[in-house]
Amino acid sequence: MSRVPEIEHPREPSYDTFADIPDYASLRAAVDAGDWRGLEVGLDSLPADEATYAMTLLAEVAGIEAVLEIEHAAHAESAHIATLLAMRRTVQAWEARTRRQSADVEPERFAAFLSLLRESEIMLIAVCGAHPNFAPAWAARITNARGLQLGASEMRRRARRHADLSPHDLTAQGAQLQYLLPKWFGTDDDAAAFARGCAAAAPEGSTAPAIVAVYHLERWLETGGRAAGTAYLSRPEVLAELRASAARSVLHVAYRPTPLGVVAHSAFLMAFWLAGAHADAAVHVRALDGRASEFPWRYAIDEPSELGRIRAEILSQETAARR
Amino acid sequence: MLEGIRDLIQATDVDGIPTLLAPQDGPMTAGLVFRVGTADETVATGGITHLVEHLALFTQNLSAGHQNGETHDNFTHFFVRGTESQVVAFLDSVCASLRDLPVHRAAVEKDILRTEANGRGFGSAYAQRIERHGAVGPGVVATGELGLAAIDTEQILEWARTYFTRDNVVLWIAGDRIPPGLRLDLPSGARHAVPRAAAIPQAMPAYFPGSQGSVLLDAIVRRSAAAALYSRVLAKSLFRALRQEGGYSYTADCRYEPVDAERARITVYADALPEQQAAVIGGLVDVLAALEAGTIHAEDLSTARTASLDVLDVPHLGAAMLPSTAMDLLMGARVVHPAEVRREYEHITPADLAAIGREMKADALAQIPEGDLEWAGFSPSPRWSRGAVQGARYPRIGDPTTVVVIGNDGVSQTTPHGAATVLFDSCVGYLTWPDGARTLLGADGFRVSVEPSLHLGMTAETIAALDAAAPQGAVIPLPPRAPDEIPQPPSAVSIPKLPTRPLRWRGYGAWAVVVGVITALLGLVFFATAIDLTASVGTIDEDGDHLTASVGTIDEDGDLVTPGDVVARWTIVLIMAGATIQFLGGAHRRRRWKRLVAAGWQPPL
Structure with missing residues (x-):
């Protein structure tokens, strides 16, 4: 009997951030140099969905608001800067609110949440007014619609304006899915129909079908996780849907790896892992080669350091199953 | 001119x-x-x-x-x-x-x-x-x-x-000429300028909740060809965004009308198809933001401009202009030749329209069917007056948190959420009904209704005093209301009779019931013995001894029972009776006091 082969992972398990994604090297250089026009050119050279994703990651950099405020004051006409600052305000809003249930959030935190979201929204309204075809602003407004508790028809209106500019966008569709979940303002039927519709409409090799994995993970979360969650995810029809979506998406021959693809792979990986489908999970482990995105992993684990153990477990289980 | x-x-x-x-x-x-x-x-x-x-x-x-x-x-x-x-x-x-x-x-x-x-x-x-x-x-x-x-x-x-x-x-x-024989025999008078339409001062832009199914927004801007063209462009943009592209509205329109020599009101209206109210609100916000930024569809601008110019192209332009020229003349507005108007329209740029858009936004008042508009930078228009008057308080029967207060300066209705106040100085309408109801309308649009049948303590004297304080020039006597139009307090609430004289003592608590029962029982015991004692005074015993009542009798135990003993015994009975009445009565008084207070009666200080 031979040993379980050791898989070498060159990097410590961590989540993708703006600071370390290899593809963003030139974007990082521009930000570090204060070359905002260079940043804009760099973002515009990306596909629309990747640009929006890069901006959302940049908006998560702690303290980034300081330089953005200065740049926005100097260049109010820049859609990219205004949108980045607005996205940052939204991040700050959710930090103030925390991710607890509404009933558990103190009134002062809620007031701060709304105040920051309103700042964000007012900037985005102006961006969309002056640059109606700037997709990242519309994507950010889908998320804001949820926090501001705007009606479903308004959320859909924003999502539609965005989809006209950038269809099959995993970030924007993910924001829309959140609104449609029972834990927010929708129903399970709404959420399921939406996710399946996105996946069916997406071209082959697109990251968009991963929305189906996100949907099933949200249902797993709703069951409370653990045994009930595993029972749900390991249902034959759920596994079949996950496999079909992955096959059309990041496992398809037409797929080209991108930062957004890490999110897609992570969603499939996590779903298969929680379902106990180690063979399926292993495919995504190898494809990811150590990369991971915070969402949706934060639903299941507290620290990215746990990913090393999880990967090892998946690969060893896969090897064991093969014997 | x-x-x-x-x-x-x-x-x-x-x-x-x-x-x-x-x-x-x-x-x-x-x-x-x-x-x-x-x-x-x-x-x-x-x-x-x-x-x-x-x-x-x-x-x-x-x-x-x-x-x-x-x-x-x-x-x-x-x-x-x-x-x-x-x-x-x-x-x-x-x-x-x-x-x-x-x-x-x-x-x-x-x-x-x-x-x-x-x-x-x-x-x-x-x-x-x-x-x-x-x-x-x-x-x-x-x-x-x-x-x-x-x-x-x-x-x-x-x-x-x-x-x-x-x-x-x-x-x-x-027509061709002044018709022959035309006379206009009117008395002399004076020209009356258009009263300047003032707005209630508040932070703008503002919003307030309105009825379901539609959104309304208006603003007062400077009159100009650009403002008139802006209204047409806004109408087209709104129709395109809300109806043609969105399918959120059936009607989406904008109107421009002069309010005086220098200013005009622009009114925007859009209805909402079922379930689309939020989208109509959001869509309107975005259309306004686009125009404010100068983002104007070339097609919208050209069709709007053409429509404006077409109005100036009619065969008998002078005749078409007559009513508006007459009004401009009376308003003291500058009368502009259509050729100059045409030149203005032809030169209006998206930047000019954007400036109107900004002016409009700064004075905008929106009426929305749901939610708030703070996320779009609008302030909430006050739903309540800034304060309430001090004075006599009349709580509502069955709901003592709603109080009508009648003071020297005016009337307020206070609720836990806020107060509506009309001061007599700014009362522009004092509606009266024969059944005693009154409604005060304030210059700022707030109103307070005083319905005597609904409030504890409101009498004919109360209303008469209010009538005397209200501005006589604002009185509007209305016809009698049908009995079923007069509001009644909820039937589940029993209205306690108010004390006719000041009720100052609030009685005793529950302890008094206990003590009262004890004194009652003691009183009964003493009563029984007192009867017995009294009966034994002045009788002939079995031995034939007869003693005079003035001295006393010998009871079965051989003790002398004097009249003094009997009197003393009866005195105790009376004391017990009195105490019982006092304690039980006091407990009852407390119950009544509490019922009155719960109904909103104010105890005297």
């Missing part, structure tokens, strides 16, 4: 009344425009202009000509279409009526107007007027001609004498 347009409109006069003449094909049309309207009224005189208009038309010989009258915010219009002699007859008749109003007809016309007003209902446009202007000026029309109930003959005649005069009118005629 009219020199510049004399190629289109001839300025002349008839009997000294400024007259505008322009040629037109077909039957002659003419209009008599007076510079008076609903915005000149107060709540207490609301409807008086409309009434005068009706009375002026009453004595019409209804010949085959087409004629009518209309009352607007700033103008009252009498117009006619027909042969020259029909036009002359109509105008002559109107002037004759105005000189000598058929006031005997006033009661009937008031009824007709009241019926018309009831049919109109209170729509979102009225709510918008009240919210922006209060119950004065342009807001008066929204109070529904309440003044009709108060207006008397003298007031009607005074109104006609003041406003329907030769100095406050312009005549326009679309």
Whole structure:
């Protein structure tokens, strides 16, 4: 009997951030140099969905608001800067609110949440007014619609304006899915129909079908996780849907790896892992080669350091199953 | 003033009344425009202009000509279409009526107007007027001609004498000539400038909740060709975004109307198809933001511009301009030649429209069917007055958290959420009903209703004192209400009888019941022994001993029972009885006190 082969992972398990994604090297250089026009050119050279994703990651950099405020004051006409600052305000809003249930959030935190979201929204309204075809602003407004508790028809209106500019966008569709979940303002039927519709409409090799994995993970979360969650995810029809979506998406021959693809792979990986489908999970482990995105992993684990153990477990289980 | 347009409109006069003449094909049309309207009224005189208009038309010989009258915010219009002699007859008749109003007809016309007003209902446009202007000026029309109930003959005649005069009118005629024999015999008076429409001061842009199914937004901006063109562009953009592309609305439109010489009101309206209200609100916000940024579809701008220019391209432009020129003349507005207007329209750029958009946003008041508009930078328009008066308090029966307060300065209705207050100084309408109910309307649009049947402690004296304090000029006596229209307190609540004399002592608590029962029991025991004792005084015992009652008797134990003992025993019984009454009575008093306080009665200090 031979040993379980050791898989070498060159990097410590961590989540993708703006600071370390290899593809963003030139974007990082521009930000570090204060070359905002260079940043804009760099973002515009990306596909629309990747640009929006890069901006959302940049908006998560702690303290980034300081330089953005200065740049926005100097260049109010820049859609990219205004949108980045607005996205940052939204991040700050959710930090103030925390991710607890509404009933558990103190009134002062809620007031701060709304105040920051309103700042964000007012900037985005102006961006969309002056640059109606700037997709990242519309994507950010889908998320804001949820926090501001705007009606479903308004959320859909924003999502539609965005989809006209950038269809099959995993970030924007993910924001829309959140609104449609029972834990927010929708129903399970709404959420399921939406996710399946996105996946069916997406071209082959697109990251968009991963929305189906996100949907099933949200249902797993709703069951409370653990045994009930595993029972749900390991249902034959759920596994079949996950496999079909992955096959059309990041496992398809037409797929080209991108930062957004890490999110897609992570969603499939996590779903298969929680379902106990180690063979399926292993495919995504190898494809990811150590990369991971915070969402949706934060639903299941507290620290990215746990990913090393999880990967090892998946690969060893896969090897064991093969014997 | 009219020199510049004399190629289109001839300025002349008839009997000294400024007259505008322009040629037109077909039957002659003419209009008599007076510079008076609903915005000149107060709540207490609301409807008086409309009434005068009706009375002026009453004595019409209804010949085959087409004629009518209309009352607007700033103008009252009498117009006619027909042969020259029909036009002359109509105008002559109107002037004759105005000189000598058929006031005997006033009661009937008031009824007709009241019926018309009831049919109109209170729509979102009225709510918008009240919210922006209060119950004065342009807001008066929204109070529904309440003044009709108060207006008397003298007031009607005074109104006609003041406003329907030769100095406050312009005549326009679309035809070849001044019809022969035309006379305009009107009394002298003065020109009355348009009252400047003031808005209630508050942070703008603002929003307030309105009825379901539609969104309304208005703003008052400087009059200009750019503002008029902006309205058309906004209408087209809104229609495109909300109806054609979005499918959220069926109707989406925008209107531009002058309010005085320098300013115009732009009103935006969009309805919402079912389940689409939020999208209509958001869509409107984004259309306004686009125009504000100068993001204008070239197609929207060109079709709007073409539509504006087409208006200036009609064959008899002078005739088409007559009514608006007459109004501009009366308002003191500059009359601009269409060629100059055309040049202005042709040169308007998206940047000009963006400037109007910013001006509009800064003065915008939005009425939305759900949610809030703070996320779009709008402030909430106050739903409550800033404070409440101090004075006598009358809680509502069954709901002591709602209180009507009548003070020296005015009246408030306070609730846990806020107070509505009308001060006597700014009370523009004091509605009275024979059953004692009163409603006060404030100049700022707030109103307080005083319904004696609903409030503890409100008597006829209370209402009489209120009547004495209210401004007499604002009184509007309304007809009796049907019994089922008079609100009653909820039947589940029993109304405790109020004490007629001051109830100062609040009685004893539950402990008094315990003590009272104890004293009662003791009293019964002593009562029994006292009876026994009394019975044994002055009897003959079995041994035949007979003792006089004055000394005492020997009881079965051999003790001497003196009259003193008997008296003492009875005294104890009386003391116990008294104590029982005191303690149980005190406990009952506490119960009554609590019931009164729960119903809202205020204990004397």
